[in-house]
Amino acid sequence: MATPRPSPAAVEQPDLPDHVEVVRRFNRSYTQRIGVLEESFLGLGMPLGTARLLYEIGAEAGTTRDLRARLHLDxxxxxxxxxxxxxxxxVVVGPDPDDRRRRRVELTPAGRRAWxxxxxxxxxxxxNLVAPLTGRQRARLAAALAEADLLVRxxxxxxxxVDPAGAAxxxxxxxxxxxxDERFPRGFAVGDLTAGTERLRRPDGAFMVATSDGVPAACGGVQPLGGGVGEIKRMWVHPGWRGAGLGSRLLRHLEGVARxxxxxxxxxxxxxxxxxxxxxxRRAGYREIERYNDNPYAEHFFAKGLH
Structure with a gap:
């Protein structure tokens, strides 16, 4: 005799943190309302995945490798x-003129019309989704979704x-x-970007790049100074990502790499x-120290012990 299945009421729901439950509830509500569950997304005769890929190709044509990176697809x-x-x-798929080992994807005329x-x-x-809301409610929704989008990304x-002299x-x-160069009062003299990168390679150093949808969002590296001291170099966060905590996350990651x-x-x-x-x-616990190098652009010098 088959074992009877428990009724839905008998299945215990996991005890989840509030923020996890909020994200799950939003996902269920939003995907239903924007048509993700429909077999024909927006009545176009294709499911969401196919329509999303069509949109991405139309927004920025590129290689299959680019598309995999941007959409995180296998x-x-x-x-x-x-x-x-x-x-x-x-779409048409053919060899990339710049590198025939790669395949380039572009929309056909019919594809541009579909896009x-x-x-x-x-x-x-x-x-139509926001039509019932007042102007004030729409502004609140836009601000909330912009913040949510930034934090989720x-x-x-x-x-x-990555290779410190590589493309990424x-x-x-x-x-x-x-x-x-834009922010320094006297500009910044750009030299050979690959100079000194050998010190940012293992076994002595390392270089990290943070990416979102295949686009660089931040970078930074560690190189040796000697005596058990490492130096964090070329740390940068894209202006559009500031305020999302990415800089602090990257800094902690680089400290871990230094260890x-x-x-x-x-x-x-x-x-x-x-x-x-x-x-x-300063918030991360770095203390100001005396100048320790001859970098002509440096005005503040910091140190931190790694425990």
Whole structure:
């Protein structure tokens, strides 16, 4: 005789923290209301996953590798979605002119029309969703969703060790030095971005890049100073990410890397105009010390013991 299944009322619900339950409840409510559960998303004849990929290709054409990084898709699932879009004559996939080992994905004329219709229906769905709200309520909703979006993306940022002279590191460092040049009163002389990167490689050092949807959000490295002291270098957080706690998270990560490299303390320097960085270092327990290097752009010098 088969064992009877427990009734739904008999199944115990897990005791979850309030913030976890809030996120789960929002996910259930929002996905239902925006049509995620519909077999034909927005009446376009395709499920959400396929429509989302079509949108991403139309927003920024690129290689299959770019798409995997931006959408966090495994190669098999991405290939299946692309085959459906190809079968519907919405995309073309071919060798990338810049690197024929990679495949580039672009919309066909029919794909561009489908993309425009997806944009129109998506905007219409969003407008209808908030239509019953007052202007004040819409402003509150927009502010709350912007904050939620930032924090969710911050929580899912991936910090990975990379080659300090590789493409990912150099993309982040270019943004870093461009900001320094803009913010320093006398500018910042940009030299060879690969100079000195050998000290940011293991076994002596390491370099990290934080990415969100395949785009650099922050970076930083550790290099040896000698005597069990490491130095944090090239630490940068994209302006759009400031206020989300990513800088503090990256700093803690770099301190952990310094410990793994055998350092018992770390030092760093910064310019006085980078007030956000100065404040973050102080809050993280760094103490100001005397100048320890000949960096002409440095005005503040910090140290912290690693316990």
């Amino acid at each position: 190669s098999g699932y991405l290939s299946r979605l692309l085959r459906r879009l190809e079968a519907d004559a919405l 425009a219709e997806l944009e129109r229906r998506s905007a219409e769905r969003a407008e 911050a929580a899912t940022v991936r910090i990975e060790e 590191a150099l993309a982040a460092v270019r943004s870093y030095v461009a900001e320094l 793994d490299l055998g350092h018992s303390a770390v030092r760093l320097d910064t310019h006085g105009s980078l007030t956000e960085a100065v404040g973050m270092y």
